[in-house]
Amino acid sequence: MRTVEEYKEALYKMRPNIWIGDEKVGRDDWRIRGGINIIKTTYEYAHDPKYEDLCTATSHFTGEKINRFTNIHQNKEDLMKKQRMTRVLCHHVGGCIQRCMGIDALNALSVVTYECDEAFGTNYYDRFKEYMINFQKKDLAASCASTDAKGDRSKRPHEQENKGAYVHIVESRDDGIIVRGAKQCITNAPYVDEIVSVPCRYLTPEDNEFAVSFAIPADWEGVEILARPAWVHGVEECPEEFKCPTMELGDVEAFIIFDDVFIPKERVFLNGIEHPDATAYGGFLALLFAHYHRHSYTGCKPAISEILASACSLAAEYNNVEDAKHVQTKISHLIGTAELVFAAGESSALHSEKSPSGTQIPDEVLTNAGRRLAGENIYEEYKILADLTGGIMATLPYINSFTDTEIGKLGLKYMERNPRISSIDAVKIIKGIETLGCSDIGGVLQVAGLHGGGSPQMETIAMMGRYPQRDLKKIAKYLFGLKNRAPRFERSEDPVTPRMLLKRYRKAMKFKHNDK
Ligand SMILES: Cc1cc2nc3c(=O)[nH]c(=O)nc-3n(C[C@H](O)[C@H](O)[C@H](O)COP(=O)(O)OP(=O)(O)OC[C@H]3O[C@@H](n4cnc5c(N)ncnc54)[C@H](O)[C@@H]3O)c2cc1C
Secondary structure (H helix, E strand, C coil), X not given: CCCHHHHHHHHHCCCCCEEECCEEECCCCHHHHHHHHHHHHHHHHHCCHHHHHHHEEECCCCCCEEEHHHCCCCCHHHHHHHHHHHHHHHHHHCCCCCCHHHHHHHHHHHHHHHHHHHHHCCCHHHHHHHHHXXXXXXXXXXXXXXXXXXXXXCCCHHHCCCHHHCCEEEEEECXXXXXXXXEEEEECHHHCCEEEXXXXXXXXXXXXXXXXXXXXXXXXXXXXXXXXXXXXXXXCCCCHHHCCHHHHCEEEEEEEEEEEEEEEHHHEEEECCCCHHHHHHHHHHHHHHHHHHHHHHHHHHHHHHHHHHHXXXXXXXXXXXXXXXXXXXXXXXXXXXXXXXXHHHHHHHHCCXXXXXXXXXXXXXXXHHHHHHHHHHHHHHHHHHHHHHCCHHHHCCCHHXXXXXXXXXXXXXXXXXXXXXXXXXXXHHHHHHHHHHCCHHHHHHHHHHHHCCCCHHHHHHHHHHHCCHHHHXXXXXXXXXXXXXCCCCCHHHCCCCHHHHHHHHHXXXXXXXXXX
16 A cells, blocks of 8 residues: 555656646645645555554455555445545545545446446456556555536537537547547546546437546646645644644645547547447446445535534534524534434445445445435535634634734734633634635535535436335325235335346437347
8 A cells, every 4th residue: 555655756756737727737736735635644544553444445356455445345344434434534634535536436437347348248347457456556546537518418418519518539449549528527636646537427329429438647648637726725824823734635626628638448448439339338337436426425424514513513612602502403403414414325335236246336225315415405504504603704814813913912802702712722713614614625615515426416316216116106005095905115125236227227218228
């Protein structure tokens, strides 16, 4: 497993292909540092004996010890440990741990490449396996580039006027493919080793050029990254006594342009031009990446609710109203959401299925129900934080006003509220809450809480696509006297395999069923 130093060393050697505004910068630019500091945690904890059980796993390919962020889940325990690891690490970085997208995409690829080979005799799984063994051995970090620019939302990829709205294959050759297009809203691309690209929606038979998946180093020739960094303001001027862990953290979102990029064959995991019949698997891959990512959300979102609940408790103590009934009710809402979302993820691991590739797939209904509950509540949670903290979270003066020799003492004097909390601690609490709720990075996290893993409607579609609604109706039919026999309905015992799901999808998308 890599050390933090090895991770950073590899980053700093990369070709500068990151644009911040009109500047082209390398990975050593200070505005990227916050994101690096978050990914760094995933390397540190894997080497810490206290977290070894959560943060490491055993490779089913090689039998070697690996970082859990490079693991292909083989059983229920793997899924649960991933969820628990995500929750714990998110607590420690005050939000998103940022390393799950890549491995979520790779888990999806492990299922889809195998299924595609079985159906069409392609050899994607062997390629994937070779790629994955190297990925685990080098302990690489990856982003997942799924979200395409998408252009006109009402049109399918092949109907778009600007074909580049979806990443597609321009040319398919014996030695590889050339791809063109852009992916948007991609977390962490400026500070990971690899970009794993997968489609972002269901595809129809006419969309075969868009059925493409590949993985390349993030500084690959022809790849340009338009970055949007977020960090905590005032860190540079912050006096030593006010420094805290959240000030070291940040996030960079990326708009990735693939400008006729050559991808060598060994890095291509789906090519809908070479194998048009396999196009359905592109859509299935989009669905499965989102699915694994939503399951990861059942680990990170409870952590974020808990971070907010923790901040609310501290704010209420500072305001000296901690025991007020409405305060406890509001905090209980945050805790309740965290527990329910986590329980949905745990339960979806418990009801998970083993795919023919050996990869474990979480239950779809439970995962989506949990993820949707988290998304629906996100702004309510920030509302509670703002409610219990008061306006100061949005109006706190700059920290160095409180240390200035002329005005500092007076400023601190008027920060006093609860006599048991010093003014310096009060400033620290409010600065922390400002970071969570009002900062640049806090704003990004709020939108991520809603849209990450797909817009809320996509969760509804995924959930209802899997839910046996016809069987559900039998309950009312019996109760209302339309049927004589009482049904035995236990949704989570309903065995709907991913293969059955794929069949259903292909029927809906009018694919010919000419495979096994
Ligand atoms: C902070 C952050 C980090 C992210 N990180 C990643 C990442 O690492 N990798 C990645 O791949 N993606 C990432 N995403 C992208 C995320 O998955 C998308 O934002 C999400 O899938 C929604 O897509 P969109 O933004 O294009 O919005 P849209 O899909 O355009 O949704 C906007 C609205 O339009 C509606 N809509 C869209 N299409 C239709 C239609 N055909 N018919 C009816 N209604 C429609 C939606 O329901 C929604 O209400 C990230 C997003 C955020 C905010």
